[in-house]
Amino acid sequence: MKPGIYDTIDEIDISAIEKLKGAELDFSHGLLKAVEKGLWGDLSVKYLSLESGGEILSLIPVYYGTNININALLPAGFQKTYNALVDFIGDSLKTPFLIAGSLISDKGWIPMVSGCDERKVVREMVKYIDSFARSQKVKVAMIKDIHCSFPQALISEIEVQNYKKLYSLPTVVIDTDVDNFAAYTKTLTKNSRKHARKVEKSASDVFQFEVINDYSHLIDEIFPLFRATYLKARYQFDEALPIFFEECSKSISPKTELITCRYKNKIVGALINFYNESEQLNKRIGIDYSCEYTPLIYTSLMYQGIRSAIDKSLKKVYLGQSTYVPKVRLGGSVEDEYFYVKAYDPLLKLSMPWQVKYSQKFRCEEVIRLASEGVSA
Numbered sequence: 001m002k003p004g005i006y007d008t009i010d011e012i013d014i015s016a017i018e019k020l021k022g023a024e025l026d027f028s029h030g031l032l033k034a035v036e037k038g039l040w041g042d043l044s045v046k047y048l049s050l051e052s053g054g055e056i057l058s059l060i061p062v063y064y065g066t067n068i069n070i071n072a073l074l075p076a077g078f079q080k081t082y083n084a085l086v087d088f089i090g091d092s093l094k095t096p097f098l099i100a101g102s103l104i105s106d107k108g109w110i111p112m113v114s115g116c117d118e119r120k121v122v123r124e125m126v127k128y129i130d131s132f133a134r135s136q137k138v139k140v141a142m143i144k145d146i147h148c149s150f151p152q153a154l155i156s157e158i159e160v161q162n163y164k165k166l167y168s169l170p171t172v173v174i175d176t177d178v179d180n181f182a183a184y185t186k187t188l189t190k191n192s193r194k195h196a197r198k199v200e201k202s203a204s205d206v207f208q209f210e211v212i213n214d215y216s217h218l219i220d221e222i223f224p225l226f227r228a229t230y231l232k233a234r235y236q237f238d239e240a241l242p243i244f245f246e247e248c249s250k251s252i253s254p255k256t257e258l259i260t261c262r263y264k265n266k267i268v269g270a271l272i273n274f275y276n277e278s279e280q281l282n283k284r285i286g287i288d289y290s291c292e293y294t295p296l297i298y299t300s301l302m303y304q305g306i307r308s309a310i311d312k313s314l315k316k317v318y319l320g321q322s323t324y325v326p327k328v329r330l331g332g333s334v335e336d337e338y339f340y341v342k343a344y345d346p347l348l349k350l351s352m353p354w355q356v357k358y359s360q361k362f363r364c365e366e367v368i369r370l371a372s373e374g375v376s377a
Helices: 014-018 029-037 076-089 116-134 152-159 181-186 190-206 218-233 241-252 295-312 324-329 346-362 364-372
Strands: 002-006 042-051 055-065 095-102 140-147 163-165 172-175 208-212 253-262 267-276 277-286 317-320 333-335 337-343
Touching: 002 014, 002 116, 014 029, 014 055, 029 055, 029 241, 055 116, 055 163, 116 140, 116 152, 116 346, 140 152, 163 346, 172 324, 181 190, 181 295, 190 295, 190 324, 208 295, 218 241, 218 253, 218 267, 218 277, 241 253, 241 267, 241 277, 253 295, 267 295, 277 295, 295 324, 324 364, 333 364, 337 346, 346 364
Parallel strands: 095 140, 277 317
Antiparallel strands: 002 042, 042 055, 055 095, 140 337, 163 337, 172 317, 172 333, 208 253, 253 267, 267 277
16 A cells, blocks of 8 residues: 555546545545635645555545635634734734645545455555645644544544544435425425425525526626625635636536526526435535525525435435524434544644534534524534
């Protein structure tokens, strides 16, 4: 087993990526390429691999620089103080970091080929991530959004190398292994079924929806909607540029689609999905907040995304890591995800116990409790 490194996803055969198991959509060629092409500022990416006999056993992207808000899950007061200091002192105060994993994953993983020595692969990959992080002189390294279904035996191979577990934003998944949309609504609670019928009726009265597979010609029209949603988001990690959406439209592995919501012949909402033969990721939603039906746009697009997955006979839809109240109402199950963090800077090391404790607020039990009270974590 030997380490490898690639400068761009285009240097790697799609077939080699498709052999990696664990989170096939999150680490798919098309999604990773869209993220790579959309990087801006000082953010860079490399793809670290472990290989044997010419075969890639494991592959993980590592993003490094300062151009992502790694403080997004910390208290608002801390973020404001940090940003004010950066504005006053300059970019030299920014924290150089490394993130290993897909930047927009719903199911973080360390993907591997079937039949390999998984514990050894994870152990060696974490060592490789650590070595690369040190070579880039970053102050902190993170293995991002490891899903709660990642085997505990493999988790131990991460933790033994002095990575601390923090709770990340949990993801939300919906079971769409049903015959049709009506069958899906029957799985909901009484109140949620009533809500679904109300939304469907209201949306049909004012909106027109369309599922579009080739949407490259619409990027200029839909990009402002996605940017508006990003600017209103509670957690702002990384802003997607138009080229990200252009690359999404070109993806063949996995496939993507755009669902548009029109009002008075104008696109007022858009949802981009990635999907394979079994699962779908609802990755980006854009909304025209000047429209009088803004809340209806969001919810009806969520239902349209679910309907599309059912029509394609997919088993699961991942709805993303935020806006939990409406997603739970849609029948979503909340699932924990974790950051594994290693600080190299002495001050950051001192802060780790507090960060571990603070991250408890993102446990799925707490998120579900708040959602039941009508509050999104």
